[in-house]
Amino acid sequence: MPDRLVLPSRSGTFGFLLSRLRLRYDSGMQILTVTQVTGYISTLFDADPLLQDVWVEGEVSNFYQSGAGHAYFTLKDSQAQLRCVVWRTQMARVEHQPANGDAVLVHGRAAVYEAQGSYQLYVDEIKAAGAGALAQQLEALKARLEREGLFAPERKRFLPVFPRSIGVVTSPSGAAVRDILHVLKRRFPIAQVIVAPTRVQGDEAPPQIVAAIQALNACSDIDVIIVARGGGSLEELWAFNDERVARAVFASRIPVISGVGHETDWTICDWVADVRAPTPSAAAEIAVPDQDELRQQTEQYGVGLRQAMVQLLSRLRASAEHSRTLLKRFSPRATVDRLRMSLQMLEQRLTSQQKHRLELSSRLLSGSLARLRALSPLATLDRGYAVVLQRDTGHIIASVSQAAPGSAIDIRVRDGHFGAEVQPPTSTPRARGHRTPASRR
Amino acid sequence: MADKTAPSFEESFAQLEEVVRQLERGELTLDESMALFEKGIKLAQLCEAKLDKAEQKVSQLVGIGSDSITLATFEEKD
Numbered sequence: 001m002p003d004r005l006v007l008p009s010r011s012g013t014f015g016f017l018l019s020r021l022r023l024r025y026d027s028g029m030q031i032l033t034v035t036q037v038t039g040y041i042s043t044l045f046d047a048d049p050l051l052q053d054v055w056v057e058g059e060v061s062n063f064y065q066s067g068a069g070h071a072y073f074t075l076k077d078s079q080a081q082l083r084c085v086v087w088r089t090q091m092a093r094v095e096h097q098p099a100n101g102d103a104v105l106v107h108g109r110a111a112v113y114e115a116q117g118s119y120q121l122y123v124d125e126i127k128a129a130g131a132g133a134l135a136q137q138l139e140a141l142k143a144r145l146e147r148e149g150l151f152a153p154e155r156k157r158f159l160p161v162f163p164r165s166i167g168v169v170t171s172p173s174g175a176a177v178r179d180i181l182h183v184l185k186r187r188f189p190i191a192q193v194i195v196a197p198t199r200v201q202g203d204e205a206p207p208q209i210v211a212a213i214q215a216l217n218a219c220s221d222i223d224v225i226i227v228a229r230g231g232g233s234l235e236e237l238w239a240f241n242d243e244r245v246a247r248a249v250f251a252s253r254i255p256v257i258s259g260v261g262h263e264t265d266w267t268i269c270d271w272v273a274d275v276r277a278p279t280p281s282a283a284a285e286i287a288v289p290d291q292d293e294l295r296q297q298t299e300q301y302g303v304g305l306r307q308a309m310v311q312l313l314s315r316l317r318a319s320a321e322h323s324r325t326l327l328k329r330f331s332p333r334a335t336v337d338r339l340r341m342s343l344q345m346l347e348q349r350l351t352s353q354q355k356h357r358l359e360l361s362s363r364l365l366s367g368s369l370a371r372l373r374a375l376s377p378l379a380t381l382d383r384g385y386a387v388v389l390q391r392d393t394g395h396i397i398a399s400v401s402q403a404a405p406g407s408a409i410d411i412r413v414r415d416g417h418f419g420a421e422v423q424p425p426t427s428t429p430r431a432r433g434h435r436t437p438a439s440r441r
Numbered sequence: 442m443a444d445k446t447a448p449s450f451e452e453s454f455a456q457l458e459e460v461v462r463q464l465e466r467g468e469l470t471l472d473e474s475m476a477l478f479e480k481g482i483k484l485a486q487l488c489e490a491k492l493d494k495a496e497q498k499v500s501q502l503v504g505i506g507s508d509s510i511t512l513a514t515f516e517e518k519d
Binding site: 172218294 | 465467475481492510
C-alpha cells in the first residue's frame with residue numbers, strides 16, 4: 001500500500017475554489033444551484049490527493065456487471081459501505097475478478113457522480129485480501145455451533161413421508177412463498193399448509209423467525225417446517241446466519257427443512273436444519289411426495305394385487321391338476337390295469353420260455369434219435385448181421401445153450417426173416433465173444 | 442383434513458402396501474386371498490380418490506410473538 005498522503009490545508013485551496021465557482025456574495029445570502037453545490041463537492045474530491053489515489057480494503061457485495069462489461073459493486077465492512085465502479089477496460093486488467101463475499105483490496109480514485117449526487121470509487125485495480133470480516137465472523141460462529149453439536153449428523157431427523165400439515169416460515173410476499181405453495185400444490189395438495197409470516201432480512205428478521213418456529217412448534221399437528229428465503233446478497237441472507245435462528249431450529253420439536261437463497265449459498269440455518277435444500281422450491285419438493293409417483297405406485301399395487309391373485313389361482317389350479325393325476329395313479333382301475341399288464345408280461349415270458357424248452361427238447365430228441373438209430377440192432381442188420389430167435393419163445397439166442405439141436409428158430413435179417421432148424425455144431429465158431437446189440441438192453 | 446375419522450392418505454397407502462405384501466407372500470387360503478384382494482383394490486381406489494379430491498388448504502398464523510396466536514386464511518402480500 002502506498003504511503004498515506006497528508007491532506008492539504010483547507011485554507012490554502014479554499015479561496016481558489018470559491019473564485020472558480022464564481023459564487024454570488026451580493027446580499028450576504030448565499031444561494032447556490034444543486035449543480036453548483038454538487039460541482040463544488042466534486043472539485044473538493046478531485047483536489048484531494050488521498051481520494052485521487054487510495055487503497056481500500058473491504059468485502060464485495062451486490063456485484064453486478066452491465067451488458068457493456070462495466071462492473072458495479074459495493075465494498076463494505078461492518079460499519080459502512082462504498083460504491084465502486086470498474087470500467088470494462090479496467091475490469092479486463094484487474095488482478096482479481098471480484099465476486100460477492102470476496103474480501104478485496106481495491107485501488108482507485110473517489111469522485112462524485114454528479115447526476116446522482118453520490119460519490120463512488122473508480123477502481124483500476126482489485127487484489128484479493130484475507131477473509132472478509134463478515135465471513136470471518138460467520139466462520140467463527142459456525143465453528144462454535146459445530147463444536148456444540150448443533151450440526152451433528154446423528155441428530156438429523158427423518159422427514160415424514162406423507163406430511164399432513166406443513167409449516168412454512170418465510171416472508172408472506174415474494175417469490176419464495178409463491179414457489180413453495182405452488183410446488184406443494186402440484187406435488188401433494190393433500191397436505192395443508194400453515195404459513196408463519198416473518199420478515200426475512202434486517203434486524204427484526206431473526207427474532208421474528210425464532211418466534212415463528214416456536215409458534216409452529218406450539219401447534220399440535222404440524223409434521224414438518226420449511227424455513228425459506230429467496231436468493232439475495234450475503235447481507236440479505238444474514239438473518240439466517242443468526243445464532244438465535246440457529247438455536248431455534250435446533251430446539252424445534254418438528255423436523256426443519258432449510259431452503260435459503262440459491263444453490264451456492266450456505267447459511268448457518270442450512271447447517272442446523274435436518275435437511276438443507278438449495279432453494280425454497282427444492283425445500284417444498286423435499287417436504288412432500290409427488291402425487292404422480294404416488295398414483296403410479298398405487299396403480300402398480302393394483303397390478304401387484306391382480307398378479308398375486310392370478311398366480312394364486314394358477315397355483316391352486318396346478319395343484320388340483322396334480323392331485324387328480326395322483327388320484328388317477330392310485331385308483332383301483334389303475335391297479336387292475338397294472339396287474340393286467342404284469343400278467344401279460346408274465347404270459348409272454350412263459351410262452352417264450354416254453355417255446356425255448358420245446359425247441360431244446362426237440363433238438364435233444366432228434367439227437368437221441370440219431371444216436372438210437374446208430375445203435376439200433378436194425379442198423380447192424382443193415383451191415384449184414386442177423387439176429388437169431390427161438391421160434392417158440394421169441395427170445396434172442398445169444399448162447400449155444402439156448403440152441404438145442406432140432407429146435408426151430410427164426411433168423412432176422414435186414415429186410416425180413418426166415419425159419420431154420422438148429423443143427424449140431426460142425427466146428428468152433430469163427431467169431432468168439434461177439435456181442436449183439438441186444439445184450440445191451 | 443376436515444374429516445378426522447376417515448383414514449388419512451398415509452394410513453390407506455400403508456395398508457395398501459401391506460395388503461400387496463401379504464398377498465404376494467402367498468401363504469393364504471383362497472378365501473383369505475380373495476378377501477384381501479378386494480380390500481386392496483378398494484384401498485387403491487380410495488388412495489386415488491384422495492389424490493383426485495385434494496384441494497390445497499393454506500392458512501397462516503396471525504399474532505406470532507403474542508399470547509393469542511390465531512389461524513386465518515392465507516393471503517399473499519404484494
